[in-house]
Amino acid sequence: MNFCSNCGARVELRLPTGDNLPRHVCPDCGTIHYENPKLVVGCIPEWDARILLCRRAIEPRHGLWTVPAGFMENGETTAAGAQRETLEEANARVEILGLYALFNIPHINQVYLLFRARLLDLDFHPGAESLETRLFAQEEIPWNELAFITVRRTLNHYFSDQQSGEFRFHMGTIEPMPRKDGGG
Amino acid sequence: MNFCSNCGARVELRLPTGDNLPRHVCPDCGTIHYENPKLVVGCIPEWDARILLCRRAIEPRHGLWTVPAGFMENGETTAAGAQRETLEEANARVEILGLYALFNIPHINQVYLLFRARLLDLDFHPGAESLETRLFAQEEIPWNELAFITVRRTLNHYFSDQQSGEFRFHMGTIEPMPRKDGGG
Numbered sequence: 007m008n009f010c011s012n013c014g015a016r017v018e019l020r021l022p023t024g025d026n027l028p029r030h031v032c033p034d035c036g037t038i039h040y041e042n043p044k045l046v047v048g049c050i051p052e053w054d055a056r057i058l059l060c061r062r063a064i065e066p067r068h069g070l071w072t073v074p075a076g077f078m079e080n081g082e083t084t085a086a087g088a089q090r091e092t093l094e095e096a097n098a099r100v101e102i103l104g105l106y107a108l109f110n111i112p113h114i115n116q117v118y119l120l121f122r123a124r125l126l127d128l129d130f131h132p133g134a135e136s137l138e139t140r141l142f143a144q145e146e147i148p149w150n151e152l153a154f155i156t157v158r159r160t161l162n163h164y165f166s167d168q169q170s171g172e173f174r175f176h177m178g179t180i181e182p183m184p185r186k187d188g189g190g
Numbered sequence: 191m192n193f194c195s196n197c198g199a200r201v202e203l204r205l206p207t208g209d210n211l212p213r214h215v216c217p218d219c220g221t222i223h224y225e226n227p228k229l230v231v232g233c234i235p236e237w238d239a240r241i242l243l244c245r246r247a248i249e250p251r252h253g254l255w256t257v258p259a260g261f262m263e264n265g266e267t268t269a270a271g272a273q274r275e276t277l278e279e280a281n282a283r284v285e286i287l288g289l290y291a292l293f294n295i296p297h298i299n300q301v302y303l304l305f306r307a308r309l310l311d312l313d314f315h316p317g318a319e320s321l322e323t324r325l326f327a328q329e330e331i332p333w334n335e336l337a338f339i340t341v342r343r344t345l346n347h348y349f350s351d352q353q354s355g356e357f358r359f360h361m362g363t364i365e366p367m368p369r370k371d372g373g374g
Contacts, residue, residue, distance in 0.1 A: 007195045011223070014193035014200070024318060026278075027263065039195070043262050044226045045301060078227050079211065083294035083363050084301060094210075105361060108289060108303075110267035117229060117268060119292075134208060175359055177289060179267050 012037045043115040047087035048075020049123035050164055051100045056141035057161070058125060059148075060095045063137045067153035073160065074098070075120065088121045096139040098130035107163060109156045110179040118156050122173060144168075155180055196221045227299040231271035232259020233307035234348055235284045240325040241345070242309060243332075244279045247321045251337035257304065257344065258282070272305045280323040282314035291347060293340045294363040302340050306357060328352075339364055 010017050010032035017030040022038050030039040050073050051058040059071045074092040078084060085102040092098050100123035109118040132139050142148070144165045152158045159178060167173045194201050194216035201214040206222050214223040234257050235242040243255045258276040262268060269286040276282050284307035293302040316323045326332070328349045336342045343362060351357045 009193055009195050009198035011191045011193050011195045011201075014198050016198070017195075040261065041264055042228050043264055045229060077224065078301075080225055080227055080299040081296050083296055084292065085294075085361075086296075105292060105359065108268065110269075112265050112267055112270075115264040117262075175289065177269075 007039060007041070010035060010037055011039065041115075043112075043117055045078040045084070045087075046075055046116055046118045047078045047084050047120075048073050048091055048118070049088040049100055049102065049121040050106060050160060051092060051096070051098055051123045051125045053125040053128065053141055055168070056143050057147070057164070058092075058096060058098060058130060058139060058141055060132070060136040061138040062135065062153055063132070064135050069137065070151050070153035071148050072153040072157050073120065075118070084119050085121060088119075088123070092123070093133075095133045095136050096130045097133055098139070099126040100124060101126060104173075105175060106173065107156075107160050107176045107178070109159070109177075111156075112179065113182045120156075120160055191223060191225070194219060194221055195223065225299075227296075227301050229262040229268070229271075230259055230300055230302045231262045231268050231305075232257050232275055232302070233272040233284060233286065233305040234290060234344060235276060235280070235282055235307045235309045237309040237312065237325055239352070240327050241331070241348070242276075242280060242282060242314060242323060242325055244316070244320040245322040246319065246337055247316070248319050253321065254335050254337035255332050256337040256341050259302070259304065268303050269305060272303075272307070276307070277317075279317045279320050280314045281317055282323070283310040284308060285310060288357075289359060290357065291340075291344050291360045291362070293343070293361075295340075296363065297366045304340075304344055 007030045013035040015032050015034035017032050019028050020031050021028050061071050074095040076091040078087040092100050103122040106122045107120040130139050163176045191214045197219040199218035201216050203212050204215050205212050245255050258279040260275040262271040276284050287306040290306045291304040314323050347360045
């Protein structure tokens with residue numbers, strides 16, 4: 007952040023009075039520009055013990071499989087956001103059953119909220135951001151072609167819970183991937 | 191939002207290619223400025239069936255009581271944010287027990303995540319944003335002096351669950367308050 011989005015002046019990084027973190031502050035109009043984590047909302051759409059996954063038509067992770075999920079928008083609820091993403095990515099209509107997983111990803115300032123959901127019909131097809139949409143039974147999940155670690159963890163929890171007969175809420179934190187060169 | 195925080199040019203409200211909502215877009219550098227809901231994280235600190243509340247020293251709702259909670263910061267987890275807010279507002283150290291409530295407040299673009307927590311000691315005292323901090327048994331809760339509807343709902347759920355012997359996760363949506371003149 008270089009300029010004040012309110013008045014256009016160049017911002018300064020400084021500690022506002024009474025605060026304990028440096029913020030981008032406008033020296034002209036005084037606006038403090040807070041930056042906060044973003045929510046990613048999505049769901050695990052189920053039909054008859056099979057899960058709907060989408061193959062991504064966009065970066066990052068083009069060509070890999072994910073559950074429908076995306077950035078929550080202003081003015082919507084978390085569940086409505088999950089339904090909207092499912093409609094956008096898979097043209098699929100779902101009933102939200104309950105919150106299933108929360109993942110903190112502090113190094114990229116994101117929080118994932120994933121819901122259990124029930125597909126209302128089988129009239130789904132890829133949206134603009136998907137190459138392919140299909141139902142997978144547990145033994146068909148493309149474990150080596152999943153787009154995100156959140157998806158892998160969620161599906162692991164899901165099938166484990168399904169086997170045990172009880173779906174519990176799961177919370178976890180995703181750490182940065184170790185660098186392949188052994189550094190950092 | 192009037193100016194691009196990246197290059198300082200005046201932004202335009204337009205529909206980016208492939209998007210379905212108007213965004214503030216910079217005509218000079220092309221940056222799309224997304225605006226998303228903010229997470230408020232906090233907890234219900236318990237000690238021996240009593241709950242720690244803070245009386246607010248700041249607006250909004252100066253002088254009214256709340257559970258410790260505030261905006262989640264970049265780089266932290268939801269639980270760490272709840273612990274940090276509890277330390278800042280009440281100088282209290284807590285162990286986080288689990289997610290207890292999620293409230294959507296779509297008309298102000300906020301999502302509350304409140305955790306059950308256990309106070310680790312009784313050495314709490316008001317932080318800079320609190321006038322007073324104290325433990326309340328159920329029959330002592332100042333129901334008519336609570337700062338936010340989220341606090342009222344959370345405490346209602348909490349004591350009801352406590353009575354039933356099982357703490358369940360709760361999710362809800364807060365609608366705008368009806369206007370007193372009967373309009374809107």
